[in-house]
Ligand SMILES: Cc1cc2nc3c(=O)[nH]c(=O)nc-3n(C[C@H](O)[C@H](O)[C@H](O)COP(=O)(O)OP(=O)(O)OC[C@H]3O[C@@H](n4cnc5c(N)ncnc54)[C@H](O)[C@@H]3O)c2cc1C
Ligand code: SF4
């Protein structure tokens with residue numbers, strides 16, 4: 001690599017001695033310390049807050065991660081792990097600067113065991129690459145976040161990622177059997193394992209979703225899921241959002257567990273149609289994308305029941321994807337929906353909230369009203385089956401006053417989610433973005449217990465400081481003022 | 492630490508002329524990263540599309556200077572446009588990196604290699620033919636194999652040595668195609684054939700095959716003598732003016748009443764299809780010229796694309812190969828052509844088409860990249876060859892001359908005897924065998 005050292009170093013908080021130490025551990029080409037190369041690491045998918053790390057490292061092995069962490073402890077500097085940086089909550093923001101440990105060079109598939117249905121992978125492996133690697137074996141890795149083409153398994157573990165198909169198959173925690181973790185003090189531990197029903201605390205479950213605050217995972221043992229034999233994919237078209245949500249509740253109420261149950265409202269359909277020309281009706285208030293999978297005999301019956309339920313709920317029409325191409329196009333429309341939003345507005349900001357499924361009509365009404373109150377256009381696309389909503393607020397980032405209104409509307413919507421018995425994040429995590437909601441979500445006792453759990457893993461608070469819990473870690477949290485939401489990607 | 496780092500106040504920064512909205516189109520989601528060959532290799536976000544956009548924007552915003560590091564990460568971009576395929580927000584990355592590079596060039600002296608070889612030799616088939624003549628002789632006498640075997644080729648200075656190693660076993664240059672070739676049977680279309688420059692010298696047999704296949708499909712084929720290089724080598728290395736001049740010549744060379752202008756080199760195809768945009772970018776005052784460039788561009792078709800649209804005559808002769816298809820970037824990403832060549836190959840009796848892992852990740856050829864960014868080019872070639880070998884295929888099919896050169900060289904280096912052919916070569920073979928059997 002043709003690197004130059006003439007740039008003013010960005011390593012403000014880090015001594016030359018520590019840099020040399022890192023170079024000795026990982027090699028010169030795995031250390032970035034010049035400002036011009038650190039710049040892209042100042043934020044992840046959440047662009048509202050930015051902070052340059054002092055140094056970025058690309059370890060190639062668990063041993064190197066251990067040595068890096070030991071050195072960080074010795075020199076008393078904070079560190080934060082990073083995967084692909086697709087976090088939408090600022091999970092990778094290096095609050096207080098310090099060392100960013102990027103795991104993208106640790107991406108091997110170490111073992112695939114079809115008999116016992118597990119695989120052992122390194123954390124930097126891209127989610128989709130695992131499923132691609134398994135193609136033809138009859139198995140796949142079930143969690144499929146919309147970002148699966150880029151995000152890493154390690155990042156999925158840290159954020160307990162979900163996706164459209166987690167309604168039936170569960171989120172990441174249901175698919176992680178074991179972990180190898182470099183603890184914040186540099187010790188190496190193995191949590192869980194291939195056999196079911198291990199004795200002791202379920203620390204694997206505890207680690208999954210800890211957003212980098214419990215240490216750095218360096219190996220993941222994931223469960224492999226059998227490919228379904230058959231699918232039926234349907235598109236329900238509804239005159240009102242109320243009818244659509246009634247259909248959702250009845251489907252789940254009947255005991256049918258669709259592989260996926262997704263809803264798009266009129267605004268988003270308009271954008272998707274412009275982008276992909278699937279043939280969505282532009283005058284319908286909501287469309288439901290529904291998929292059942294399983295054995296050939298069972299799916300037809302389930303599909304028939306779903307069509308019936310939709311009809312009863314007042315659907316205008318239920319279409320079926322007749323071919324594999326049609327199914328793929330439908331999914332493309334859903335998974336790439338946000339890409340199309342650029343056609344509606346120069347900037348947008350996606351929110352991520354959860355409400356009990358039965359409260360969907362209520363929250364949607366509230367969202368519409370909040371939009372009107374603040375003069376912000378809001379479109380909706382979400383994982384309806386599990387009540388995970390993604391209102392997308394459209395605005396122009398050059399207009400400061402509009403931005404303020406977007407913030408107010410967002411905060412009100414998330415507040416309402418909490419009031420309805422839900423949460424402020426379904427899958428994107430708390431990161432730094434939603435830290436201020438924590439004391440509304442939890443009692444001070446709840447937070448205190450969580451703080452103690454974190455202290456057990458991360459007593460000095462050097463690992464991912466100022467994430468997840470409102471109590472700052474050992475390093476002062478240089479909270480950068482929330483200035484504008486920028487244009488943000490939606491899931 | 493995040494304050495502006497402007498090099499010089501006053502002078503506009505590189506990329507300053509790029510419509511700033513294009514930077515804002517990027518929502519920084521990162522979904523493109525794993526589609527980027529260089530990022531797959533280095534894992535460094537500075538070598539990813541999101542990172543490069545951030546760097547360019549950083550330079551425009553004067554948050555970073557155009558430092559050696561920044562140049563390095565931008566130079567390492569293959570311009571393969573895999574990121575455009577991956578980006579759900581429709582960011583047109585090529586429209587950022589290309590003008591940015593043009594600006595970057597402006598602030599750096601042009602090297603000898605670029606001036607004499609890339610710009611002075613490559614675009615001119617006749618000069619190239621002469622330059623390659625000694626090679627043909629050496630190859631004929633097998634001197635080159637001995638030299639290669641003795642590793643004497645390593646003694647050639649850097650870039651020249653690489654060029655030498657890239658050279659395929661040169662087939663004798665086929666006789667020049669006549670200016671007009673009649674359709675076989677009922678005439679279904681009248682098309683122009685773009686023969687390319689490097690392609691015409693090194694792969695003249697593929698041009699011949701293309702003409703025959705077109706004729707066999709009822710096309711009258713016109714091969715204008717006045718056509719010149721597509722201009723891609725210049726355009727992509729930032730020399731916009733000469734590229735535009737070549738575009739003008741080509742528009743003048745091909746009669747306006749042709750149903751299509753056909754190519755078999757994906758790189759040139761992407762360039763010709765881009766003439767309209769190129770004119771717009773150059774802010775041409777001459778609106779009539781802009782229109783005729785755009786009109787020409789709209790008639791340009793890759794051979795596979797054209798045949799599938801036309802409805803190909805079924806190939807009946809058996810071609811019993813186990814083959815795998817490599818997606819040339821300039822076909823898959825720049826032109827969105829993925830299915831057409833596969834459809835054609837699936838029609839050929841006896842041909843077993845095996846899926847190539849990472850088929851649309853760049854092989855590292857990327858125009859002159861294999862000469863200018865040698866290390867990364869080699870890494871990507873190796874990655875590609877490993878994927879190819881994993882399929883157990885005997886033949887690799889690819890629709891771009893640059894990829895073919897790169898793949899042949901990489902396979903040769905690993906002492907593998909796989910053939911690399913163009914889809915149209917396969918079709919031609921199948922038609923010929925069935926004709927022979929008739
Ligand atoms: C367009 C888009 C769509 C999305 N759709 C979904 C969706 O459908 N479902 C969903 O759940 N999420 C979604 N996300 C959010 C994001 O992709 C996920 O949170 C993903 O799991 C992050 O993976 P990553 O590799 O990018 O991690 P990063 O963004 O790099 O990191 C995320 C967090 O994990 C920590 N971390 C990373 N690696 C490790 C490790 N090895 N050990 C410990 N901690 C680590 C980081 O410190 C950070 O806190 C989406 C994001 C985008 C941009
Ligand atoms: S180029 Fe597209 S995919 Fe890549 S970060 Fe920007 S918006 Fe996302």
Ligand code: SF4
Pocket residue numbers: 526527528529530538539540543567568569570571572573574575584
């Ligand atoms: S053009 Fe290719 S090499 Fe360049 S950023 Fe895009 S994907 Fe990467």
